[in-house]
Amino acid sequence: MKSTLVFFVLIPLLGFLVSLIIPKKKENLLSGAAYITAGSHLLFGLAYLCFWLLNGHQVIDLKSFIVYESVGYEFFIDFYFDKVTAVYLLVGSFLTFMVTTYSRYYLHRERGYKRFFNSILFFYLGYNIVIFSGNLETLFVGWEVLGIASFLLIAFYRDRYLPVKNALKVFSVYRIADVGLILAMWLSHHLWHENITFSRLSDMTAVTEHLHHHSYIGVFISLSILLAAAAKSAQMPFSYWLSRAMEGPTPSSAIFYGSLSVHLGAFLLLRTFSFWEYQPSVRIIIIVLGLMTSIIATGIARVQSSVKSQIAYSSIAQIGIIFIEIALGFEKIALFHFAGNAFLRTYQLLVSPSIVSYLIKEQFYNFTPRSITFEDTLPRKMEYSFYMLCLKEFNMDNLMSRFLWKPLKIIGSKLTFLTLKGTLYFIPSYLIGLYVVYNEKLISKNVLEWLPYLFSIIALGLVLKSFVEQKDAKLAWVLLVFNHFWLVLAISFNEHFGFDHVHLYLSGVLFFGVLGYLSILELNSLEKLNVDLIKYQGYSRNHPKLAFLFLFSCLGVSCFPITPSFIGVDLIFSHVHENQVVLIVISSFCFILTGISAIRIYARVFLGPNEKSGFINYKSS
């Protein structure tokens, strides 16, 4: 019974792998694979659920296997099953099954049929890893899978400008959510001195006892979790991403952005509830955030004149309420609300094209020129101001780019001295740094203390430059890879730890770094030019295999869970002390930007309209 939990992850994994090897032309086989995967998952889920309910519905925790172990550190995969998982499983597999069935016909003859089902199954894999995860590390694996799958689904129409741009935008927000999780993992490692499982967290006495001594760490962990949850569930101030995610075929938008993906923030809160249950300040913050979001999102939903964004914002508003319900401790209501909201929004999105004929007909019989809404009773100035703010979505997107991305871009663009040749000079200095690590005594203690900061700032500089680089894809890539090396160097000074940790981390980076570099070289020689990053160039149209290879490298370089570096990140982070706020801030910025920058290079080079092929869409279409 216990060990069968693994199958919930294995079934979608198998389905995904099978779908990868089926040839493009075989529509029936492809969608059949997805259909069988989702169908069998649903059946298995139902059977399991019955069995579980009849057997006293105990919480199940399964420590599956240890991925990596060293002194004082253990990275293991852990599965967990309780009523929260049960509800998310039921809703998720039902909707996925419905939507794969739907898409079998809907996507017929569409270019990218295979890509679509690949991405759906990949997404579903990530979803299941998340909901079955028994510790933050396992959850993080699924979380990352979801991020990439979302990127691919939003950029499904990859030869148009807007989907690619919006996919990148959503990916950036997801990346912020990732950092929330990483911070939570980092701090809880210091708090518990182990990789804590959710089942341990639900042990109240242990939690209260621990937190008693480290109350500020406890609050900080909770807020990190909240950051991750809010970004993923499109709460304020991240709400703008959800309607921008509606770029793919309607069914994929319906299921992922209408229901499953967007409710995972709520899942995270439900899962960690016992941890922050006794932190009133955190509960109040969540309630306030939920309330603010639900009110503002409702306002924005009311002014939307396009059907999908209207549904998106109403869904966000309901999730705001779900947040409140969770914070108030009404777990069951929250679960019920989640299920209802997910079903409702999925269906509304699926029938959204019908709204034209339906409402036009209704108006034909019941038209009243203009109904008075409650806003009309407000004072003019207030009415207009609020309306305009809602129409502009409270400037959320602008504020984010103004206060977060833009400053980073400005700093990055100042670093003009970083050229391909320029980076070569960094190699000797890096070697010196490395030498110093082995021979610390050469340098006075005072200096030594500052070295981690210096090196991490260099790492940040490299990745910032990579983030804004326009002229040379190669350079951007090299900087990205180098940034990992400097970061490791920085942290090596911080604490003495075995070189196996460093090797684990850097081995993956190096392998994928070289692979990515070779891919760019190959593209350069095929296209007889030096690929730049000034605009989207859509080379995946002519070089789909190379595109796939490069995407693979991007995932590797951004420490996606296909490489040992993934564990390395967690490991290296665990060597940053809990009082080194600056260092952790710099490191996590590096981490966010590495991912965004890698995917940006991929998007600029391989996605978007390919002007050389002649047939292109208007930019704004």
Add this chain to the structure above:
Amino acid sequence: MKSANSSFNAKETILDLKKFLPAQAPLKDFIFHNTLKAFQDQKFHEALHAANEIFGYEVYLPLKDFRMLYDSGKINKQILEKIIVERKGDDQLQLWLNKLIKDNYKIKNQPRVGFLREKWKTDFGVDLDVQVHPLLFRIICSFLDQGISIWNFPIWHKGFLPSIREMERKSGSSFFKTKRARNLLINNYLEIEDLLKILVGDETLFKQYLFDQQFAHQGWSGMVSFIEDNPNSLIDERRIKLYDFILFELLLEIDAIDFQYGEGWLPLENKVINKPLELFSQIEYSELNELLSIWQDAYEWTYYDEVLAGINTQLPVKTENSNGKSFQALFCIDDRECSIRRFVEQLDTASETFGTPGFFNVEFFYQPQGGKFYTKLCPAPVTPKYLIKEIGLKSIKPKKDEHFLKQTHSLLRGWIISQTLGFWSAFRLFVQIFRPSMSAATATSLKHMDKFSELTIENINSDRIENNLQIGFTHEEMTQRVEGLLKSIGLVKDFAPIVYVIGHGSSSVNNPYYATMDCGACSCRPGSVNARVISYMANHPKVREALKSRGIFIPEETQFLGGLHDTGRDEMVFYDEKSLSPINHERHEKNKIVFLKSLDYNAKERSRRFESIDTKISLDRIHKKVMDRTVSLFEPRPELDHATNALCIVGRRELTAHLFLDRRAFLNSYDYKLDPQGTYLFNILKAAAPVCGGINLAYYFSRVDNKKLGAGTKLPHNVMGLFGVANGADGDLRPGIPNQMIEIHDPLRILFVVEHFPEVVLETIQKFANTYEWFINEWVNLIVVNPDTQQMFLFKDGKYSIYKPLKNTVPTAEDIMNEIESSQENLPVFILK
């Protein structure tokens, strides 16, 4: 403010813009038209080359596609050579053949439009599209919105710009990010020139700049322009001017640049080293374009030749059935009715069918019972003076679907609804996916008029007027219409006991393009009311009496009966069946069997194009599957609409009755003998050229450039304000036809085949300049068949030449069903056995 010798005239430029912007109506009245109507004053190929050079549209299939068609035999070598020789002379044949088949050509550079405004990005580093478009689209969509938003634009009745000005004045927040643009707007006396001076500087560049700007989002601009000219195309009317829209966009552009650089920046003129070519100046010769035009002609004539050879194949005249006709049926000229007519004639050889525009010569507004508006039921350009109302129904409540309720989007009610209705949605989703059925979301022709309602067809008292419309027709008015109809199709004697008049419409769900599938001659509505109305008129004793004096004797026994063919579901309903005499009722029951069987066969013939249906399974099962498509949420292709159109044949049924035309022909019945002067022919062609030609070219351009002239794939479409679709949340409107409707279309210009004496036809088409333009500028092709000699005349450059089909004969199909089962592709012309 303007200098005396100003080179820029805002009004004229706006008029020019309006001419070239897409002219597509809101979705509910989607009417097909020539996408490049603005170029119609030029010859087809020249116009296409110009459109390509100026606006960057793809206007032909790509060269490699033509070469593939040639290799697979779909372009005939003989015809290709003939066209080269005609254009280039004998000695050039080999040279051009090589160019056509082998040489490599580079895809041309940038179009002229967009050249200037792009400098903001390349030279200034401001991406105005990204900065301005999302907000601009959002504001204009909210202003025009027809009922999606719950909280509407706070001020709207003053028109677009005044409303925004008012809001900016009184609001505490602003659409602008900086002060200058906002202050400019609040200042009342603002003209486009003032803003262009700030942005562009040099007056001679203004026109180019505005074209660049508006063609960066031609979907929205086109919609604004259309609504300005046709405010009543929206149910909830809006006042807007393209001028105001442009002015507001210019302000947003200034705002975006100010935001990045402060107010000190210099206008664009400073970056212009070489002035761009004047947009509409002489088009450069492009050999590639010439090659493509040769390929296009060869592609078209390969098909035309086959059809003409088929028409030319003389068949032994069938001996008239001595018992007379069993029944006669009038259908719409629509290409989708081409096959059902064939089946009806095949299954009952004593029957006879006719084709005529599906409004059946009765033009009126229709008001269904309980409806608050009038619906026009005649070709779009006509403005009727009559009103027909639906009455006599007990209840008129349309079915509701809670998923479209606005309350689902409110905060607290949404909280309750999501936890109650939400679970119902899960159930509905399951049912709709595994057992699709008709629901409130389905748009269906059957609901256009209730089968059991009554209509106010007869004008009892001539002062019964409503909103300047006369309710019903007088006897004289009825007589004129019946006479006109019957004479134009050549049905003036040998009436069968029942004459069916069958309009058409369609059913679909999840389809914003539902209106395109109904009858084009009824302004994109089903033709059921018209069918019923004309039948009533033709049955009226007074009308019959009056017709006698005009030479039409309809036997008393003969009854007209209205009906509706749903082309998506392949179902038929008949109206007023109770009015049939007992003996006719009996006959009708027999005829119904013929119709039902024909519908089954028709469904089968259509199904060969659908990959998900195996054409070889039983008729019943195919028909069931075809019907399911129209109610399945997940079916983006409920029917294929006009996807196969290529011909328009105006003449007696004898011309084509022996041919299998694969649903590719508009068939208009016409008897030249009754119309020696071409009076009726004039009316037919005046309507058929723009309607059939419009449909044909809309398909043509959406097919050859689905990305710029078509709507792209339907799957990610997001409904904007109930009048248009866009991709995602921030996209431009997508006019044109979506990929799912055109993917099987062969982009051929339509060929008109008219049966009459060449002189009469020439005189007829020349009567009206607008009609003549279609023919003389070759936007449609024309062949005239001389009814006496059967000789064919090709019309080109204002004169005729004799056309002899290269093919002598076309193959004969033993059983057409075998051919239908054999292939998904277009089938060749067959002679039916």
